[in-house]
Amino acid sequence: MTETTTGAFRDPNDTPPLAQAVPLGxxxxxxMFASNVTPSIIVAGAAGLAFGGPEQVYLIQMAMLFAGIATLFQTVGVGPVGARLPIMQGTSFAFVGVLAGIAATQGLGVALTACIIGGAIHFVLGAFISKLRWLFPPLVTGLVILAIGLYLIPVAIKYAAGGAASFQMEAESFGSLKHWSVALTVVIVALVLKFFTKGTISNAAILIGLVAGYVLAFLLGMVSFGAVGKASWITGITPLPYGFEFSLGAVIAVTLVCIVSAIETVGDTEATTKAGAGRGASDREIAGATYADGLGTAIAGVFGGLPNTSFSQNVGIVGMTGIMSRHVVTIGALVLILCGLIPKIGAVIASMPLPVLGGGVIVMFGMVAAAGLNVLSEVRMNRRNMVIIAVSLAAGLGLNLVPTAVQYLPGVVKTLATSAVAPTALVAIVLNLALPEEI
Structure with missing residues (x-):
């Protein structure tokens, strides 16, 4: 189901026949599947959880479960919550850098508590999101997205090379030909399928690339299915699995990213209505989408899930098929919920060797950086804007790369200063407001 359907199912309330709706869902x-589960694997690793262990499996389950639940908030809606549009929600890469840093230094309890509070604040933003958009022009949002991608790319290279001892990999094998052959298989298969095929295969290129790398890793003896055999077929969910631990610095850092995520969701909502129905998004749709973002993030945090946001790649599917039906995406949400309730699926994903994941995230994280550049392409590159870009990136990435440069700052301020995203966003916003426009 990949052909554009002109004039058919252009209303969000239209319902295609089940035989058409299920494949589209x-x-x-x-x-979005690979991008949805990857952040949980990375944050779990940063927190020191056993690679492939039950705790990591649980986080992967929650990523699938609450991506589905958050998507239902968008497509079905509850009161003012939800755009009632075909918007797919998933675990956001934007939070990975901040949450990995918090999880590594303060623990998952602090990180997930920050997600709960940040999600609640994100929810409140829905009431006046339109009034905040002026603070986040393309210059600011593009810089933040670019900083996220640049921060994550070294993580991708580390994974592709085999990880490190902290991930239960042999340190002496780091960078070996075996690891790189698996990672490059993922990259090559994904690129070939993305650009030399069409439709569903092209859309699932990264997922298929991961499967190809997984198969090669299995043939090379890198895969263990011990955890899969031990995992049950069905399980419940645990409220506050790591407790409730408040840290002001962590909350501020996550909340700043929530604001950026909210602006991204506004853009995705506009893009969805333009791609599927040829119109702009209404104020109610934008507010509803933001409410759903925040509510999904807060509830996911309660049960061990990471923050959710709208997925831009799924906007492309709406444009490609021309089918605007929200019920199609609802089917996809139900599939994700089902996967999230089956631990064996999470265990299979958790058994993926780091080089396989590394090959996938080389492409994914690179695309995050490229998305930032794409947003910045809308910006006129005069001296003023180039200075803002230069100083913001230097502050954000520089302090993250050399955290000892601010080792004497108080804990809260240090957490923010070394998070990459927060200083980049803050410096960009302040300079954009303070520096005069050039004619």
Whole structure:
């Protein structure tokens, strides 16, 4: 189901026949599946959880479960919550850098508590999101997205090379040909399928690349299915699995990213209505989408899930198929919820060797940086804007790379200063407001 359907199912309330709706719903899941589970694997690793262990499996389950639940908030809606549009929600890469840093230094309890509070604040933003958009022009949002991508790329290279001893990999094998052959298989297969095929296969290129790398890793003896055999077929969910631990610095850092995520969701909502129905998004749709973002993030945090946001790649599917039906994406949400309730699926994903994941995230994280550059392409590159870009990136990435440069700052301020995203956003916003426009 990939052909553009002119004039058919252009209203969000239209319902395609089930034989057409189910494949389309699965297509939405395939396009976002790999990107949805990857952040949980990375944050779990940063927190020191056993690679492939039950705790990591649980976080992966929650990523799938609450991506589905957050998507239902968008497509079905509850009161003012939800855009009632075909918007697919998933675990956000934007939070990975901040949450990995918090989890590594203060623990998952602090990180997830920050997600709960940040999600609640994100929810409140829905009431006046339109009034805040002026603070986040393309210059600021593009810089933040670019900083996220640049921060994450070294993580991708580390994974592709085999990780490190902290991930239960042999340190002496780091960078070996075996690891790189697996990672490059993922990259090559994904690129070939993305650009030399069409439709569902092209949309699921990264997922298929991961499967190809996984198969090669299995043939090379890098895969253990011990955890899969021990995992149950069905399980419940645990409220506050790591407790409730408040840290002001962590909350501020996560909240700043929540604001950026809210602005991204506004853009995705506009893009969805333009791609599927040829119109702009209404104020109610934008507010509803923001409410759903925040509510999904807060509830996910309660049960061990990471923050959710709208997935831009699924906007492309709406534009490609021309089918605007929200019920199609609802089917995809139900598939994700089902996967999230089956621990064996999470265990299979958790058994993926780091080089396989590394090959996938080389592409994914690179695309995050490229998305930032794409947003910045809308900005006129005069002296003023180039200075803002230079100083913001230097502050954000520089302090993250050399955290000892601010080792004497108080804990809260140090957490913010070394998070990459927060200083980049803050410096960009302040300079954009303070520096005069050039004619």
């Amino acid at each position: 699965l297509q939405h899941v395939l396009a």
